[in-house]
Amino acid sequence: MSTAIPDPIPAVQVDVVAPDTAAHPDVVGRGGRGSGRPRRGRGSGLAGIGSRPGFLTYGLLTAFLIGSAYPLWWSFVVGSGTNATRGETLPLIPGGNFAANAQRVFDAIPFWLALWNSVLISSIITISVVTFSTLAGYAFAKLRFRGRDGLMVFVVATLAIPTQLGIIPLFMVMKELGWTGTIGAVIVPMLVTAFGVFFMRQYLVDVIPDELIEAARVDGANQFRTFLTVGLPAARPAMAILGLFTFMTAWTDYLWPLIVLSPSNPTLQTALSQLQSGYYIDYSVVLTGAVMATIPLLILFVIAGKQLISGIMAGAVKG
Structure with missing residues (x-):
């Protein structure tokens, strides 16, 4: 009784295609190897959270600081002058008294x-x-x-x-x-x-x-x-x-x-x-x-x- 030997399974050739790093630079991790995850850039994700405040914010803070410090400065200016100094409109320069x-x-x-x-x-x-x-x-x-x-x-x-x-x-x-x-x-x-x-x-x-x-x-x-x-x-x-x-x-x-x-x-x-x-x-x-x-x-x-x-x-x- 003869035993039939099955034909060998034909080899399947798989072509591995490297990722196009030029077209998709975000998939490249450290050392040039693909990390599998997109790399977060400055324009992605929650980029606005750590951004520096703008000109309007600094302007409002400066105005608030001046408005808060002026009463103390006005007291010092009047206190360094005479009693007549308090009658001046918005005195800014201190006196010598x-x-x-x-x-x-x-x-x-x-x-x-x-x-x-x-x-x-x-x-x-x-x-x-x-x-x-x-x-x-x-x-x-x-x-x-x-x-x-x-x-x-x-x-x-x-x-x-x-x-x-x-x-x-x-x-x-x-x-x-x-x-x-x-x-x-x-x-x-x-x-x-x-x-x-x-x-x-x-x-x-x-x-x-x-x-x-x-x-x-x-x-x-x-x-x-x-x-x-x-x-x-x-x-x-x-x-x-x-x-x-x-x-x-x-x-x-x-x-x-x-x-x-x-x-x-x-x-x-x-x-x-x-x-x-x-x-x-x-x-x-x-x-x-x-x-x-x-x-x-x-x-x-x-x-x-x-x-x-x-x-x-x-x-x-x-x-």
Whole structure:
């Protein structure tokens, strides 16, 4: 019995055609080899996202900068001149009396005592508000406890109460404690603010993943260590913004220090109001004092400007 041997399968010739790199340059990757994916060029994809702002954007920013800086410059120009300078239309060139007007400010009010009081009050209030607001905000955002949501609603509801409604009861409390006339009466009511707690809670509720907190607990970290290693680093951008805002608010506060402090122990804002007493007001001296009171805030913004920008950018990316 013979076995038939099948015929061999004929070989099929396959012609491999190289891609036309001249007609399609986007398919060429590194080293001239085809990458299989089109190469993104400057005109493809999301090219407009990273583009530089145009002339209109720079023009609007320049106009906004000039409009924001001109009031301070006008105050400096009037403060460096005489009382008659303020009657000029849009004065631009400063005079030569700023040092003399500054000396008149020193003679009229206890400037250095008021400056020290303002720095001390603003610094203590800022440190306290940032510390307690970060702790409370982290607790409201990431801890589970009974009555958390109801307590947060109560904190937010206090923001709707005008500060002026509590001035008289607060003054009576300070009088009973014997604190009237002291800077403690200005510091203690401002040690914790509802806005600070709400601000930090809203920031931390989304910026810290729950999985990261659970991982820290699995590693054996307690609640406080979890806050130090996870919560605190994530909260730093918001802490910078809250600190600057709180310092500015405490620095420019006028009504409550005016009520509770004596004229011999003022803050800088209440001391400047003494320059406007009497029948004749020399606005060149008043504006000189105002410019001098603004200098510490400008220094603070120069020092903490990087943290402020990083905090704003972190909030923008988070949103």
